[in-house]
Amino acid sequence: MFLTPVACCILCYLCTNSYAEEVTYPVDDTSGLGRRFDGIGGLSGGGATSVLLQNYPEQQRNEILDYLFKPNFGASLHLLKVEIGGDAQSTEGTEASHMHNSWDENYNRGYEWWLMKEAKRRNPNILLYGLPWAWPGWIGNGTRDPYTDIELPANYIVKWVLGAKKYHNLTIDFIGIWNEQAYDVKYIKLLRKVLDNNSLQHVRIVAADGGWGIVNDINNDSDLAKAIDYIGVHYPGTESVMSAVQTGKQLWSSEDFSTFNDNIGGGCWARLLNQNYVNGRFTGTISWNLIASYYDALPFARNGLMTANSPWSGSYVVNSPIWMSAHTTQFTLPGWKYMSHGSGVGKLKYGGSYVSLVSPDGKDLTIVIETMSHDHSICVRPPLPAYTVAQQNITINLGGNFAKITEVTAWYSQLRFDGKNDTFMQKVDIKVPNGLIHLRLDVDQVVTITTMKVGQKGRYPNPPPSKPFPVPYKEDFEAYEEVSHPNNFAQQVGVFEVRKSEDTQHGNILRQVVLHSPIHWCPNNLVFPINLIGNFNWTDISVSVDVQIGKENGTDGVFLAARVDKGGCQSFYANGVFFYIFPATKMFYLTYDLSRTQLVAKGSISNLQDGWNNLELIVEGYQLRGSVNGQLTFEHAIDKAPLSGFIGIGTSSYGIADFDNLHIFDTNKFTDISYEEHIDETLYFVPKHKP
Numbered sequence: 001m002f003l004t005p006v007a008c009c010i011l012c013y014l015c016t017n018s019y020a021e022e023v024t025y026p027v028d029d030t031s032g033l034g035r036r037f038d039g040i041g042g043l044s045g046g047g048a049t050s051v052l053l054q055n056y057p058e059q060q061r062n063e064i065l066d067y068l069f070k071p072n073f074g075a076s077l078h079l080l081k082v083e084i085g086g087d088a089q090s091t092e093g094t095e096a097s098h099m100h101n102s103w104d105e106n107y108n109r110g111y112e113w114w115l116m117k118e119a120k121r122r123n124p125n126i127l128l129y130g131l132p133w134a135w136p137g138w139i140g141n142g143t144r145d146p147y148t149d150i151e152l153p154a155n156y157i158v159k160w161v162l163g164a165k166k167y168h169n170l171t172i173d174f175i176g177i178w179n180e181q182a183y184d185v186k187y188i189k190l191l192r193k194v195l196d197n198n199s200l201q202h203v204r205i206v207a208a209d210g211g212w213g214i215v216n217d218i219n220n221d222s223d224l225a226k227a228i229d230y231i232g233v234h235y236p237g238t239e240s241v242m243s244a245v246q247t248g249k250q251l252w253s254s255e256d257f258s259t260f261n262d263n264i265g266g267g268c269w270a271r272l273l274n275q276n277y278v279n280g281r282f283t284g285t286i287s288w289n290l291i292a293s294y295y296d297a298l299p300f301a302r303n304g305l306m307t308a309n310s311p312w313s314g315s316y317v318v319n320s321p322i323w324m325s326a327h328t329t330q331f332t333l334p335g336w337k338y339m340s341h342g343s344g345v346g347k348l349k350y351g352g353s354y355v356s357l358v359s360p361d362g363k364d365l366t367i368v369i370e371t372m373s374h375d376h377s378i379c380v381r382p383p384l385p386a387y388t389v390a391q392q393n394i395t396i397n398l399g400g401n402f403a404k405i406t407e408v409t410a411w412y413s414q415l416r417f418d419g420k421n422d423t424f425m426q427k428v429d430i431k432v433p434n435g436l437i438h439l440r441l442d443v444d445q446v447v448t449i450t451t452m453k454v455g456q457k458g459r460y461p462n463p464p465p466s467k468p469f470p471v472p473y474k475e476d477f478e479a480y481e482e483v484s485h486p487n488n489f490a491q492q493v494g495v496f497e498v499r500k501s502e503d504t505q506h507g508n509i510l511r512q513v514v515l516h517s518p519i520h521w522c523p524n525n526l527v528f529p530i531n532l533i534g535n536f537n538w539t540d541i542s543v544s545v546d547v548q549i550g551k552e553n554g555t556d557g558v559f560l561a562a563r564v565d566k567g568g569c570q571s572f573y574a575n576g577v578f579f580y581i582f583p584a585t586k587m588f589y590l591t592y593d594l595s596r597t598q599l600v601a602k603g604s605i606s607n608l609q610d611g612w613n614n615l616e617l618i619v620e621g622y623q624l625r626g627s628v629n630g631q632l633t634f635e636h637a638i639d640k641a642p643l644s645g646f647i648g649i650g651t652s653s654y655g656i657a658d659f660d661n662l663h664i665f666d667t668n669k670f671t672d673i674s675y676e677e678h679i680d681e682t683l684y685f686v687p688k689h690k691p
């Protein structure tokens with residue numbers, strides 16, 4: 001097909017000339033529109049994925065939040081999904097519940113309230129969605145099943161929604177069931193009733209944040225069908241099932257992405273954002289996670305739209321998924337409508353896809369085209385079947401109400417793999433003669449064609465360079481409000497909150513507050529509360545901390561550890577150097593692991609005091625030394641321990657223990673150590689010569 005060349009555009013990627021075969025794609029609303037668009041979002045939590053964000057210096061923190069939430073600036077997200085903390089490990093750490101115990105209620109814990117308010121401050125229309133990963137133990141009414149007494153979880157979740165309004169003036173729009181775990185039909189119906197009963201009819205239920213199983217139940221139970229507003233599934237690989245489409249309910253990919261955020265991650269996200277609708281008719285897509293604001297050494301490093309994991313330096317990276325989001329988010333809003341398949345939505349003949357969205361008043365049109373190649377858009381899951389994409393010239397033929405459009409604006413990205421970034425490039429205006437738009441598309445591009453005159457590639461000066469975690473490091477917890485999460489700590493099991501201590505000498509302290517095993521999300525046996533801090537690469541380190549067993553509901557023992565090599569759901573299997581003390585029996589244990597199966601030494605402690613005691617652990621090469629209250633308790637040469645890892649503090653079981661005055665010093669005295677690689681992909685330290 002030959003078409004008259006019209007004015008060639010400014011940028012060579014967008015060219016109106018055409019000489020080779022050029023396929024025409026109609027964008028026409030004559031035969032009606034497709035589904036309502038619900039938005040694109042990010043997920044903070046599931047778990048503790050934003051833990052390092054709040055303690056960024058104010059300037060960089062505001063910049064980061066602008067890149068995520070500010071309309072027409074960066075990712076400009078429509079939806080923010082957060083974890084409803086359940087006091088249990090939920091991937092990168094533990095998020096605190098608003099009700100650790102049945103008798104306890106507090107709406108200031110953690111950082112999700114803060115994050116939701118910052119998002120609303122930038123975009124008052126951002127929609128909020130809450131979902132639990134785990135539940136405090138009492139919700140099971142003595143069992144490990146949250147649905148034993150369904151009134152308990154229903155009231156607990158509704159309290160969270162009410163608390164959001166009462167204490168933070170936050171309106172929650174969507175509520176989920178139980179992340180990737182069992183749902184209970186009776187519970188979902190009761191949750192709807194309890195919401196309605198509390199004048200929360202506006203809160204819509206998304207079910208069930210897992211697989212497609214819920215669809216059968218919806219089709220078989222009209223009361224359930226009434227209770228559920230959105231079907232939310234995870235990692236659908238852009239495909240849905242016919243029975244789900246036939247329910248007529250809006251379908252969401254309510255957790256997706258989970259891919260390292262380099263340009264391949266950007267390609268994954270761009271492909272999903274289009275093809276989730278093209279292939280699966282998903283009208284909402286949410287990225288796990290919103291922002292990679294957790295230590296890199298934890299699982300799923302940098303699986304966020306951008307990266308901010310160095311608050312002590314102020315360094316952060318705006319990764320390409322931010323700009324891939326912008327291609328859709330800056331030129332659409334929830335409530336717009338997709339056009340119909342074949343007349344604005346579909347696959348491109350030579351690879352890639354396009355979607356068109358229309359504003360509620362029918363006046364504005366946004367078309368997003370992606371040509372992501374297979375190898376440059378692989379997501380972590382599910383597997384991506386092979387396909388090819390070629391350079392191609394296309395014509396968009398605007399029809400129906402859009403036939404009269406004479407000018408549109410184009411934005412484009414070329415994902416590159418040579419270290420250069422051409423993302424969300426400066427807009428160019430294109431004349432549209434006779435409703436025809438000619439585009440030359442290369443591989444790995446995203447192009448937005450829109451009638452909207454908004455859009456901006458937000459920019460701030462380069463953030464400061466990244467620096468390692470600072471040593472020496474001191475934390476006395478005096479600078480925090482009660483129940484806060486202190487800076488740089490990454491609790492993996494249990495919840496450690498700042499509390500005012502009874503004795504004035506200690507002022508604020510850090511308390512492990514979970515009394516009973518929560519109803520876990522992880523499959524593992526997470527029974528040892530542990531809180532990590534520092535640099536995973538630390539080898540030679542000296543650390544000291546004051547500890548006290550709770551007078552009421554206290555745990556038996558507490559520990560101070562170095563070279564802790566694991567977190568996340570694998571926390572139970574963490575290796576390192578663990579210095580446990582058990583005040584009641586006046587015993588210490590030195591172990592290579594959190595679970596105390598690999599004992600190095602044990603003995604009695606002669607100078608243990610009632611109440612507070614100071615523990616010190618020095619790890620230098622293969623020499624370990626531990627002191628209690630300044631007096632040497634053990635000195636030991638090791639033959640096997642992880643080479644490096646975090647500092648850890650924690651307890652021998654659930655129960656109360658207090659910590660204060662954490663001091664970390666880099667010893668770095670021994671440099672003539674050699675290392676060998678051992679089993680389990682863990683790098684173990686092996687002594688070769690004496691220091």
Ligand SMILES: *[C@@H]1O[C@H](CO)[C@@H](O)[C@H](O)[C@H]1NC(C)=O
Nearest residue numbers: 140141142147148149150151
């Ligand atoms: C919850 O536990 C209490 C005390 O054990 C018991 O009396 C009650 O029947 C339980 N509720 C349900 C629904 O199992």
Ligand SMILES: *[C@@H]1O[C@H](CO)[C@@H](O)[C@H](O)[C@H]1NC(C)=O
Nearest residue numbers: 120124125165168169170171
């Ligand atoms: C609460 O938020 C609404 C917007 O959702 C705002 O109009 C109102 O002023 C806020 N109220 C307070 C007390 O801040």
Ligand SMILES: *[C@@H]1O[C@H](CO)[C@@H](O)[C@H](O)[C@H]1NC(C)=O
Nearest residue numbers: 154190193194195196197198
């Ligand atoms: C609805 O609220 C009333 C009054 O607060 C209460 O008695 C009733 O048990 C509630 N029903 C449900 C299903 O929560």
Ligand SMILES: *[C@@H]1O[C@H](CO)[C@@H](O)[C@H](O)[C@H]1NC(C)=O
Nearest residue numbers: 185216217218219220221222
């Ligand atoms: C449909 O629901 C009924 C009761 O509500 C249940 O007995 C039956 O097993 C369900 N069937 C399917 C296919 O889920």
Ligand SMILES: *[C@@H]1O[C@H](CO)[C@@H](O)[C@H](O)[C@H]1NC(C)=O
Nearest residue numbers: 262317318319320419420421
């Ligand atoms: C391109 O972006 C990545 C982050 O996605 C960044 O690390 C890199 O420095 C950027 N390259 C240039 C040349 O700006």
Ligand SMILES: *[C@@H]1O[C@H](CO)[C@@H](O)[C@H](O)[C@H]1NC(C)=O
Nearest residue numbers: 017018019020021391392393
């Ligand atoms: C697309 O059009 C350009 C001229 O604008 C031409 O050079 C190129 O070969 C065409 N590409 C294809 C794949 O047809």
Ligand SMILES: *[C@@H]1O[C@H](CO)[C@@H](O)[C@H](O)[C@H]1NC(C)=O
Nearest residue numbers: 296297467468469535536537
């Ligand atoms: C740890 O060491 C590796 C290898 O030297 C380096 O790439 C990485 O950035 C270091 N991580 C931190 C947190 O310093």
Ligand SMILES: *[C@@H]1O[C@H](CO)[C@@H](O)[C@H](O)[C@H]1NC(C)=O
Nearest residue numbers: 101103515550551552553656
């Ligand atoms: C200890 O547990 C009991 C219930 O077993 C509770 O009443 C009390 O408040 C708890 N005290 C603390 C400090 O947690």
